[in-house]
Amino acid sequence: MTIKLTGTTALATLLALPFGGAATAQELTLLSDSSADTVALMEALTDAYTEKHPEVTFSIETRPGGSEGDNVVKTRLATGEMADIFQYNSGALVQALRPGRTMLPINDIENFDAMLDSFTRTVSDAEGNVYGVPIEAAMGGGIFYHIPTYEELGLEVPLTWDQFMENNRTIAEQSDVVPIAQTYRDSWTSQLFVLGDFFNVLQQEPGFAEAYTANEAKYADTPAARQGFERLQEVAEADFFNDDFGAASYEDGLRMIATGEAAHYPVLTFAIGALNQAYPDRMDDIGFFAQPGNEADSNGLTVWMPAALYISRTTDHPEIARDxxxxxxxxxACDINTRVNGAQGPYLVEGCTLPDDVPQPVADMLPYFQEEGRTAPALEYLSPVKGPTLEQLTVEVGTGIRDAQSAAELYDADVAKQAKQLGLPNW
Structure with a gap:
């Protein structure tokens, strides 16, 4: 007898099928990055699902972050050894995985229409198939700052890059606090001064993303785009970093900004979850601001879509995975996320809300979303092109091995390889 299963009814039927007089136990594998906040969320979501469906359990595996983790995901997909469900980025990085070949679309899930279009278009293909579900809040790329240090030194939140640099000079001259924490042991964190500057790029070159995708603009020969590399070089040459920045980890950076060892830490706001877990009593000491640009009246935030959950095309449990x-x-699920990691920013599922009492960095971030014209998507959501070696190049700039111009030129060459692999026209 053949039984055809569809939608949520399929799951209920599948779990009710007899196996020795009881429902068949099903264990799914789930691959997640290894950050503490992500793992905690994956455990909480899978536990909540198993409570509703006791016959379904999950085995959670972890992978590194950054390019090393990207390679793990690509290799496991290419060899057919991917977990049933995996957590990964949205935007350009997921396009590089060729989702139409490696993942199952989820357009038919019941809650599909609850996901905001601003998210689903970053995890879809040219045919309109959508592959991912957001598991976190929208994020900003900017700079965490230590509020007590600012108060003690009489500093104001900077709206321009010049003001930011002047704050760093004051911190270096008038305190024992490190002006800027850098954590190159986790090389992905080295990219923020480049990637977080994209709002400022668009203020000067509104058509950059389209021209970049069409191979009509480059980082190296577009001053507004090259400026992110130059700003990283500037703060490095000013000697504003912690002495151990080459060996320091992401967790070290979180500790430094929470305890006041450092005055600034540039990173994505998903770090709010990890900060809330590790330093819940320090959250009122941590503020957040967008990476400043050239003009105070065009100050705004570069925004990232959250990571997503995807289903491997090789799964043996497609209906359970979809459910x-x-x-x-x-x-x-949003409420579980808030309970586990605290409020981190606006959710991208309709009906999800934030509590009235949010951590200080979230309170600092929300006005950018609430005021017209103060946010812009990161480049990877406007273009499918993102070179995989950026974090190695920004580490080299930050350590003084390479200058900004050379890094921009090498990144352009790296991007060209990626664009050709994707089959983009005009490359």
């Missing part, structure tokens, strides 16, 4: 992603796209 789990449907659960992840629910108000209940």
């Amino acid at each position: 789990f992603l449907n659960f992840a796209a629910s108000e209940e």
Whole structure:
């Protein structure tokens, strides 16, 4: 007898099928990055799902972050050894995985229409198939700062890059606090001064993303785009970093900004979850601001879409996996995220809300979303092109091995390879 299963009914039927007089136990594998906040969220979501469906359990595996983790995901997809469900970036990086070949679309899940279009278009293909469900809040790329240090030195939140540099000079001259924490042991963190500057790029070159995708603009010969590399070089040459920045980890950076060892730490706001877990009593000491640009009246935030959950095309449990992603796209899942990692920013599922009392860095971030014209998507959501070696190049600039112009030129060459692999026209 052949049984055809569809949608949520399929899951209920599947779990009710007899196996020795009881429902068949199903264990799914889930691959997550290894950060503490992500793992805690994956454990909480899978536990909540298993509570609803006791016959379904999950085995959670972890992978590194950054380019090393990218390679793990690409290799496991290419060899057919990917977990049933995996957590990964949205935007250009997921396009490089060729989702139409490696993942199952989820357009038919019940909660599909609850996901905001601003997210689903970053995890879709040219045919309109959508592959991912957001598991976190929208993020900003900017700079965490230590509020007590600012208060003690009489500093104001900078709206321009010149003001930011002057604050750093004051901190270096008048305190024992490190002006800027850098954590190159986790090389992905080295990219923020480049990637977080994209709002400022668009203020000067509104058409850059389109021209960049069409191979009509480059980082090296576009001053507004090259400026992110130059700003990284500037803060490095000013000797504003912690002495151990080459060996320091992301967790070290979080500790430094929470305890006041450092006055600034440039990183994505998903770090709010990890900060809230590790330093819940220090959250009122941590503020956040967008990476400043050239003009105070055009100050705004570069925004990242959250990571997503995807289903491997090789899974043996497609219906259960789809139902789990449907659960992840629910108000209940958002509430679980808030409970586990605290409020981190606006959610991208309709009906999801934030508590009235949010951590200080979230309170600092929300006005950018609430005021017209003060946010712009990161380049990887406007273009499918992102070179995989950026974090190695920014480490080299930050350590003084390479200057900004050379790094921009090498990044352009890296981008060209990626664009050709994607088959983009005019490359």
